[in-house]
Amino acid sequence: MTPEKKVFTGDLSRLAQIATQAESPSLIIVGSVATLHHTLGQ
Secondary structure: OOOOOOOOOOOHHHHHHHHHHOOOOOOOOOOHHHHHHHHHHH
């Protein structure tokens, strides 16, 4: 992960709140695959 990239995680119920912290362009991953970011993002 580069210094420019940021990862935000949370429950779907908090998506709107979390999205306010992200800058455009952004990518939203929903579901169990999102738990792989620790493994795949290194």
